[in-house]
Amino acid sequence: QAVVTQEPSLTVSPGGTVTLTCGSSTGAVSSGHYPYWFQQKPGQAPRTLIYDISNKHSWTPARFSGSLLGGKAALTLSGAQPEDEAEYYCLLSYSGTRVFGTGTKVTVL
Amino acid sequence: EVQLVESGGNLVQPGGSLRLSCAASGFSFSSYAMNWVRQAPGEGLEWVSAISGRGGITYYADSVKGRFTISRDDSKNTLYLQMNSLKAEDTAVYYCGRALDGLATAATYSGQGTLVTVSS
Numbered sequence: 001q002a003v004v005t006q007e008p009s010l011t012v013s014p015g016g017t018v019t020l021t022c023g024s025s026t027g028a029v030s031s032g033h034y035p036y037w038f039q040q041k042p043g044q045a046p047r048t049l050i051y052d053i054s055n056k057h058s059w060t061p062a063r064f065s066g067s068l069l070g071g072k073a074a075l076t077l078s079g080a081q082p083e084d085e086a087e088y089y090c091l092l093s094y095s096g097t098r099v100f101g102t103g104t105k106v107t108v109l
Numbered sequence: 110e111v112q113l114v115e116s117g118g119n120l121v122q123p124g125g126s127l128r129l130s131c132a133a134s135g136f137s138f139s140s141y142a143m144n145w146v147r148q149a150p151g152e153g154l155e156w157v158s159a160i161s162g163r164g165g166i167t168y169y170a171d172s173v174k175g176r177f178t179i180s181r182d183d184s185k186n187t188l189y190l191q192m193n194s195l196k197a198e199d200t201a202v203y204y205c206g207r208a209l210d211g212l213a214t215a216a217t218y219s220g221q222g223t224l225v226t227v228s229s
Contacts (some may be wrong), residue, residue, distance in 0.1 A: 085171075091156065097168045097214070
């Protein structure tokens with residue numbers, strides 16, 4: 001089974017910009033991995049933010065965007081708000097089965 | 110409004126069995142693929158299994174293959190996860206999810222979860 005790697009933690013200032021990345025042990029992440037991004041706050045269920053690289057859910061704030069960057073999937077938060085402090089997980093597809101990333105704890109400070 | 114309500118979580122002994130259910134409403138259930146993910150206490154998310162709309166295709170994580178079975182009853186708008194030969198490492202909150210369409214294996218909507226504890 002593939003291993004999907006994310007930064008363990010990142011800190012961003014209020015109003016600042018931060019980019020989270022998602023890499024695969026099998027090589028470069030491509031559109032064929034159909035990357036998803038989830039946000040999870042303590043005690044809550046995960047919530048889908050981004051699907052299929054860059055598509056936003058109806059509830060996804062405009063300050064979140066998804067892309068492919070340097071062989072990885074990326075989630076960029078532009079104009080961070082205190083309520084964006086959370087754990088973020090990417091999810092990649094491997095011929096139908098899926099593997100979550102290790103998660104990134106984002107602190108807004 | 111899409112609603113997903115999991116049930117069936119409980120305390121079970123190692124080697125035992127349990128069936129989780131996910132009652133769906135607010136959408137045409139049979140048209141959408143569904144899935145399960147789990148989260149062990151203090152740990153990250155783990156994708157478990159998915160089933161296509163109308164149930165023709167199923168997928169499993171290596172960690173549960175041969176022990177867990179995903180199924181659906183479109184007449185009852187309900188998703189199931191039959192879990193056999195349970196191990197301590199299966200202890201987790203289990204979330205069901207609805208996919209974007211009839212084939213996707215990831216969730217765009219998730220329920221609130223049900224807790225499974227495997228312990229003697």
